[in-house]
Amino acid sequence: MALSDKQRELIEEIGIYHENSGFQPAVARVMGLLLVSDKPELTFDEISETLSISKSATSNALNMLLNTGHIDYTTFSGDRKRYFRIRSSNWREMFNKKMEDLSGLNNLLKRVLEVRKRENPDYDIKLKDFIGFLDYLKQQLPELMEKWRKENE
Amino acid sequence: MALSDKQRELIEEIGIYHENSGFQPAVARVMGLLLVSDKPELTFDEISETLSISKSATSNALNMLLNTGHIDYTTFSGDRKRYFRIRSSNWREMFNKKMEDLSGLNNLLKRVLEVRKRENPDYDIKLKDFIGFLDYLKQQLPELMEKWRKENE
DNA sequence: TATTTAGTTCTGTAAATTATAAACTAATGA
DNA sequence: TCATTAGTTTATAATTTACAGAACTAAATA
Numbered sequence: 001m002a003l004s005d006k007q008r009e010l011i012e013e014i015g016i017y018h019e020n021s022g023f024q025p026a027v028a029r030v031m032g033l034l035l036v037s038d039k040p041e042l043t044f045d046e047i048s049e050t051l052s053i054s055k056s057a058t059s060n061a062l063n064m065l066l067n068t069g070h071i072d073y074t075t076f077s078g079d080r081k082r083y084f085r086i087r088s089s090n091w092r093e094m095f096n097k098k099m100e101d102l103s104g105l106n107n108l109l110k111r112v113l114e115v116r117k118r119e120n121p122d123y124d125i126k127l128k129d130f131i132g133f134l135d136y137l138k139q140q141l142p143e144l145m146e147k148w149r150k151e152n153e
Numbered sequence: 154m155a156l157s158d159k160q161r162e163l164i165e166e167i168g169i170y171h172e173n174s175g176f177q178p179a180v181a182r183v184m185g186l187l188l189v190s191d192k193p194e195l196t197f198d199e200i201s202e203t204l205s206i207s208k209s210a211t212s213n214a215l216n217m218l219l220n221t222g223h224i225d226y227t228t229f230s231g232d233r234k235r236y237f238r239i240r241s242s243n244w245r246e247m248f249n250k251k252m253e254d255l256s257g258l259n260n261l262l263k264r265v266l267e268v269r270k271r272e273n274p275d276y277d278i279k280l281k282d283f284i285g286f287l288d289y290l291k292q293q294l295p296e297l298m299e300k301w302r303k304e305n306e
Numbered sequence: 307t308a309t310t311t312a313g314t315t316c317t318g319t320a321a322a323t324t325a326t327a328a329a330c331t332a333a334t335g336a
Numbered sequence: 337t338c339a340t341t342a343g344t345t346t347a348t349a350a351t352t353t354a355c356a357g358a359a360c361t362a363a364a365t366a
Contacts, residue, residue: 040273054326091283112188120193123241130244136301148289207356
């Protein structure tokens with residue numbers, strides 16, 4: 001699989017983004033490749049060769065991405081290869097995960113508020129305030145998504 | 154500084170949360186301690202001793218947190234020590250950073266859309282859709298924050 | 307002037323992470 | 337039945353990271 005410089009560059013940037021959100025470098029590059037590639041589906045070997053990563057690293061990356069639901073694959077009769085692709089339904093999940101993360105933070109902050117013996121009430125008020133906002137956001141978000149869905153017919 | 158089991162536990166959990174968003178373990182624990190501690194402000198030595206981390210790790214962690222605006226410190230005349238504390242204005246910044254991250258993702262996705270030669274238009278439509286939603290969210294968020302501010306007098 | 311305080315900086319290293327290469331497996335095909 | 341394909345597993349090498357420990361600095365105090 002030949003890639004343009006632009007494509008390679010973008011794959012690296014997407015790779016770094018995903019590394020920063022906790023993926024292994026090779027895993028993050030595979031995500032990048034599957035996103036950027038013109039072909040909708042790629043085989044094990046195409047991925048391994050295009051990214052110059054070993055078979056084991058490729059195997060490991062693909063299995064991790066399969067397990068986390070980031071990719072899936074199709075097969076064709078009379079062809080033993082699997083054809084891997086990004087699960088596009090995954091956008092919403094990706095977004096939801098970010099929101100869950102925020103909600104995880106909020107749960108921690110609620111526990112902080114409980115544990116603190118408020119020798120610094122000013123601070124506690126601000127903390128409570130922020131917790132309130134996160135709760136509000138969580139509540140409003142589905143509504144916002146609905147509104148957007150309607151506006152886009 | 155004596156800490157209850159509950160406090161220690163919470164510090165670890167907050168630590169793990171921040172580790173997962175890219176902080177070093179020791180840095181993440183310092184954040185946790187400053188959040189959970191009853192005292193609003195802690196000195197270098199209190200932090201180092203309470204968390205059992207070396208002076209170098211403490212120095213490194215505090216400077217990193219100072220540089221990123223997560224903490225600041227006060228001083229008192231005739232006292233050479235610095236008294237470190239969480240910047241509570243930081244809640245909003247923390248949130249904004251999460252949102253910026255999302256907007257960073259969106260910029261990458263926009264570039265993906267440009268680079269793709271749409272041999273898989275179905276996929277591209279979904280991608281475009283998601284990009285649109287993220288744009289919408291970014292635009293609506295300030296409004297939402299304003300609405301919340303009003304509802305909370 | 308010597309000592310203490312409040313940190314900082316520098317080196318070494320243990321542990322964790324990430325990836326490789328080579329051996330292996332299970333299915334298909336010649 | 338022997339070879340090939342499509343991957344997986346295992347053992348290990350290379351890199352990175354995260355930190356401790358010790359030496360250091362600069363200001364304040366004795």
